[in-house]
Amino acid sequence: MSKRILSLVLVAIMLVGAIFTLSSCNGENNGDGEKKEDIKAALICLHGDSSTYDKNFIDAFKKACENKGLDEDHYTIITDIPEGTECYDKAADFADDGYDVIFADSFGHEAHMIKAAEEFEDVQFCHATGTKAHTEGLSNYQNAFASIYQGRFLAGVAAGLKLVELYGDEEGKVTDENAKIGYVGAHPYAEVVSGYTSFYLGVKSIVENVTMEVRYTGSWYDETAEKTTAEALIGAGCKLISQHADSMGAPTACENANVPNVAYNGETGKNTFVIASRIDWIPYFEYMLDCVMNGKDIADDWTGTLENGAVKITALGDAAAEGTQAKLDEVAAKLNDGTLKVFDCSTFTVDGEHLTKYLADVDDAGDFVPETNVIKTENGVTFFDESSFRSAPYFDIRIDGITEVN
Amino acid sequence: MKKEPLIRLVKRDTLSVPKVVLIYAIAIVVSLMLSALICSLFSSKNPLAFFEALFNGALGSSRRVWLLLQDSALLLGVAVALVPAFKMKFWNLGGNGQILVGCLAAISCMFYLGGKIPDPLLIFIMTVASIAAGAIWGVLPAIFKAFFGTNESLFTLMLNYIATGLVAMFITIWVKSGSGVLEPLKAGNFPKLFGNRYLLTVLVFFVLTILMFIYLKYTKHGYEISVVGDSPNTAKYIGIDVKRVIIRTMLISGALAGIVGLFLAGGIHHTISTASANNMGFTAIMATWLAAFNPLIMMGTCFFIIFISRGMVEVRGSFGFTNDSVANIVIGLVYFCVIACSFFITYRVVFRKSNTKNAEADEVKGDKKV
Numbered sequence: 129m130s131k132r133i134l135s136l137v138l139v140a141i142m143l144v145g146a147i148f149t150l151s152s153c154n155g156e157n158n159g160d161g162e163k164k165e166d167i168k169a170a171l172i173c174l175h176g177d178s179s180t181y182d183k184n185f186i187d188a189f190k191k192a193c194e195n196k197g198l199d200e201d202h203y204t205i206i207t208d209i210p211e212g213t214e215c216y217d218k219a220a221d222f223a224d225d226g227y228d229v230i231f232a233d234s235f236g237h238e239a240h241m242i243k244a245a246e247e248f249e250d251v252q253f254c255h256a257t258g259t260k261a262h263t264e265g266l267s268n269y270q271n272a273f274a275s276i277y278q279g280r281f282l283a284g285v286a287a288g289l290k291l292v293e294l295y296g297d298e299e300g301k302v303t304d305e306n307a308k309i310g311y312v313g314a315h316p317y318a319e320v321v322s323g324y325t326s327f328y329l330g331v332k333s334i335v336e337n338v339t340m341e342v343r344y345t346g347s348w349y350d351e352t353a354e355k356t357t358a359e360a361l362i363g364a365g366c367k368l369i370s371q372h373a374d375s376m377g378a379p380t381a382c383e384n385a386n387v388p389n390v391a392y393n394g395e396t397g398k399n400t401f402v403i404a405s406r407i408d409w410i411p412y413f414e415y416m417l418d419c420v421m422n423g424k425d426i427a428d429d430w431t432g433t434l435e436n437g438a439v440k441i442t443a444l445g446d447a448a449a450e451g452t453q454a455k456l457d458e459v460a461a462k463l464n465d466g467t468l469k470v471f472d473c474s475t476f477t478v479d480g481e482h483l484t485k486y487l488a489d490v491d492d493a494g495d496f497v498p499e500t501n502v503i504k505t506e507n508g509v510t511f512f513d514e515s516s517f518r519s520a521p522y523f524d525i526r527i528d529g530i531t532e533v534n
Numbered sequence: 535m536k537k538e539p540l541i542r543l544v545k546r547d548t549l550s551v552p553k554v555v556l557i558y559a560i561a562i563v564v565s566l567m568l569s570a571l572i573c574s575l576f577s578s579k580n581p582l583a584f585f586e587a588l589f590n591g592a593l594g595s596s597r598r599v600w601l602l603l604q605d606s607a608l609l610l611g612v613a614v615a616l617v618p619a620f621k622m623k624f625w626n627l628g629g630n631g632q633i634l635v636g637c638l639a640a641i642s643c644m645f646y647l648g649g650k651i652p653d654p655l656l657i658f659i660m661t662v663a664s665i666a667a668g669a670i671w672g673v674l675p676a677i678f679k680a681f682f683g684t685n686e687s688l689f690t691l692m693l694n695y696i697a698t699g700l701v702a703m704f705i706t707i708w709v710k711s712g713s714g715v716l717e718p719l720k721a722g723n724f725p726k727l728f729g730n731r732y733l734l735t736v737l738v739f740f741v742l743t744i745l746m747f748i749y750l751k752y753t754k755h756g757y758e759i760s761v762v763g764d765s766p767n768t769a770k771y772i773g774i775d776v777k778r779v780i781i782r783t784m785l786i787s788g789a790l791a792g793i794v795g796l797f798l799a800g801g802i803h804h805t806i807s808t809a810s811a812n813n814m815g816f817t818a819i820m821a822t823w824l825a826a827f828n829p830l831i832m833m834g835t836c837f838f839i840i841f842i843s844r845g846m847v848e849v850r851g852s853f854g855f856t857n858d859s860v861a862n863i864v865i866g867l868v869y870f871c872v873i874a875c876s877f878f879i880t881y882r883v884v885f886r887k888s889n890t891k892n893a894e895a896d897e898v899k900g901d902k903k904v
Contacts, residue, residue, distance in 0.1 A: 206851045211715060213802050239718050496710035
C-alpha cells in the first residue's frame with residue numbers, strides 16, 4: 129500500500145516537472161529565408177568516443193562546427209543510439225527541436241534516417257556509409273563516404289615495408305611462412321572486404337608472396353571478441369595484424385604479443401603501432417554545413433578522397449620501418465594523379481583469373497542481385513572502379529591470397 | 535559476559551506510509567542533486583541545467599512523453615513477465631533471451647510470410663509464434679529445475695546467449711550482403727491506434743499488468759505461486775503439485791516476455807538485432823524488486839527507471855558528453871540511493887551503548903519515535 133502511494137507521488141512530481149519544462153520550452157522557429165547563418169546541426173553516433181570509429185566523427189564534427197562559427201548551443205552530439213527505431217526517434221526529436229541538419233554515422237541507421245527524412249521535408253538528413261540516397265529520390269537525404277581504400281592501400285605499403293624490415297633477406301625477400309598477415313573484420317560485408325583487400329594489395333605491392341587470413345567478430349564494436357580474434361590470428365602464425373573494427377581490442381592483443389599493428393581511424397598510442405588510415409570527416413561536415421547555411425542542395429553521394437583531404441594516413445608510429453615515409457609519399461602521388469589504381473585487375477586474381485567484368489549490387493534495392501558492371505579500363509589499366517557509382521564501397525570479391533576463416 | 539557488537543541491525547516495525555514516501559522522495563532528490571553536481575563537474579554547465587535537461591528530455595515534447603510511456607510500457611511488460619517467477623523464488627534471469635526469441639519468431643513470420651498472406655492473418659500468426667517461442671524459452675529451465683533440480687539462474691542466463699546466437703545466425707542467413715543489418719520489414723507492422731503509433735503498446739501492457747495483479751492476488755494459481763515461493767515443503771504438504779506450478783508459471787513468464795518481443799518486432803522496430811532486448815530482462819528485475827513484486831507498484835518503478843534513462847539522454851546531449859559513462863554513473867547513483875533507502879526502511883542501525891539496559895530502553899523508544 130505504502131509503495132503504491134509512493135509511485136503515485138513519483139508520477140505527480142514528474143508531471144509537475146513536465147508542466148514546468150513544457151512551459152519553459154517553446155521550441156525555436158527559425159522562420160523561412162534562404163540564407164541561414166543561425167543553423168543548428170546534430171550528430172547521431174552508434175557508440176561513444178571510446179569507439180575509435182565514432183570518436184573520429186565526434187572530433188571532426190566539433191571541429192567543423194567550430195570552423196563554421198557554430199557554438200555549443202548550435203550543435204549537439206548524441207552517442208549510443210542503437211540501429212533501431214531509436215535512431216528515427218532521435219532524428220525526429222532533433223527535427224522537432226528545430227535542427228536544420230542531422231547526420232548519423234552508422235550503416236544500420238540508414239532506414240531510420242530515411243523514415244525521418246520522409247516525414248521532415250525541410251530538414252536535411254545525412255548519413256555515412258549508407259547506400260540508398262542515389263536511388264531513394266529524396267532531396268533531403270544524402271549519403272557520404274570516402275575512398276578509404278586509398279588510405280588502406282598506403283597503410284598496406286607501410287605494413288609491407290615493416291615485414292621486409294623484420295623478416296626480409298638481403299634482397300628484401302620474405303619467406304612464405306613470414307609473409308603471412310592477419311586481419312580482424314567486423315562483418316563479411318563489402319565495406320570490410322573492400323577495406324581488407326586494398327590493405328592486402330598494398331602489402332602485396334611490397335611483398336609479392338604475402339597471404340592474409342581474415343577472421344570476423346560479427347560486431348562493429350566488441351573489444352573482447354576483437355582481442356581474442358587478433359590473438360587467434362597471431363597464434364595461427366600471422367606476423368602482422370590489421371583490423372576493421374572499432375575498439376582497441378586488436379591493438380592491445382598486438383601490443384601484448386609484440387606483433388606490429390596497422391590501425392584504422394586513429395593512432396593507438398601503442399609501441400607496436402605502425403600506421404593507421406582514417407577518414408577525415410571535416411571536409412564533408414564543412415561542405416554539409418555550408419550547403420545548409422546557403423540553402424544549397426547537398427550531393428546525394430559525396431565521396432572523400434586523398435586529393436580532397438578526406439582520406440588520411442596518420443603519422444608513422446614507432447614501429448614503422450625506416451624509409452616508409454618516402455615510399456608513402458611516392459605512392460600517394462601516383463594515386464593522386466591516377467597513374468596507380470588500387471584495384472588494378474592485373475595485380476590480383478580471382479580463382480586464378482584476372483577480372484574483365486564484374487557486376488556489383490550498386491543499387492542495393494534489397495534483392496541482393498548485382499546489376500552494374502564496375503570494371504573499367506582507362507589509359508590501358510583495367511581496374512575495379514570502387515566508390516564512383518555510389519560513395520559506399522561495393523567491392524565484395526574474395527581474391528586469391530586471402531582466406532576467410534569462419 | 536558476552537559483549538554486544540558495536541553496530542547491529544534491527545528490523546523496524548512497519549513505518550507509516552507518509553514516512554516511507556518521504557524517505558523515498560528525499561533519497562531521490564538527494565541522488566539527483568548529487569548527479570547534478572557530478573554532471574556539472576564534468577562540463578561547463580551549472581547544476582540547475584541538469585534538472586532542466588532531465589525533465590526536458592523525458593517530457594519536453596509530446597513525442598518525448600509518448601516515447602517515455604512506450605518505453606515504460608515495454609519495461610513494465612518484462613517486469614510483469616518476470617514477477618510470477620520471482621514470487622515463486624524462481625530466479626528467471628533469462629528475460630533478455632525470452633524477449634529475443636519472441637522477437638525472432640515474429641520477425642521470421644514477417645520475413646517468410648510477409649506479402650504472401652494478408653497482414654491481419656500474419657499478425658495473428660506472429661502473435662502465436664512469439665508467445666510459443668517465449669514460452670518454450672521459459673519452460674525449458676523450468677522442466678529441468680522441476681525434474682532434475684538444476685539451477686535456474688545459470689540455465690536461464692545461458693539461454694540468453696543461445697538466443698543471441700540464434701538471432702545472429704538468422705541475420706547472417708537473411709542478409710546476403712553480409713552487413714549484419716536487417717532492413718525494417720514492411721509486412722506485419724502493427725496498425726496505429728487512433729493515428730498514434732505508441733498507444734497500442736501502452737494499452738496492451740497496461741491491461742496485462744492489471745491482469746497479472748489480479749492473477750497473483752485473487753486466483754488459486756496466484757496463491758499456489760506464493761506458497762511454493764515461501765516454502766516448497768509446505769506446498770507439498772498441503773497438496774500442491776510443485777513441479778506443475780513451476781512449469782506452469784514459467785510457461786506464463788516466458789510467454790509474456792515473448793509478447794514484449796512481439797511488440798518490438800511488429801510494433802516498434804520491424805527488424806531485429808542481437809541487442810533488440812535492450813537489456814530489459816535485467817533492468818526489469820530491479821523494477822520488480824523495488825515494487826516488492828506488486829504489479830501495480832511496478833507501473834511506478836518502471837516509469838521512474840525510464841524517466842531517468844530518457845532524461846539522461848538529453849542531459850548527455852546538452853552537457854556535451856560524448857559517451858554514456860557519466861550518464862551511467864548518474865543512473866547507478868540514483869538506483870543506489872533508492873535501494874539503500876529501502877534497506878533503511880526495513881532495518882535500523884543500533885550502536886552499542888555503554889549500558890546494555892539503556893540501549894534496550896532506547897531501542898524501544900526509538901522504534902516508537904521513528
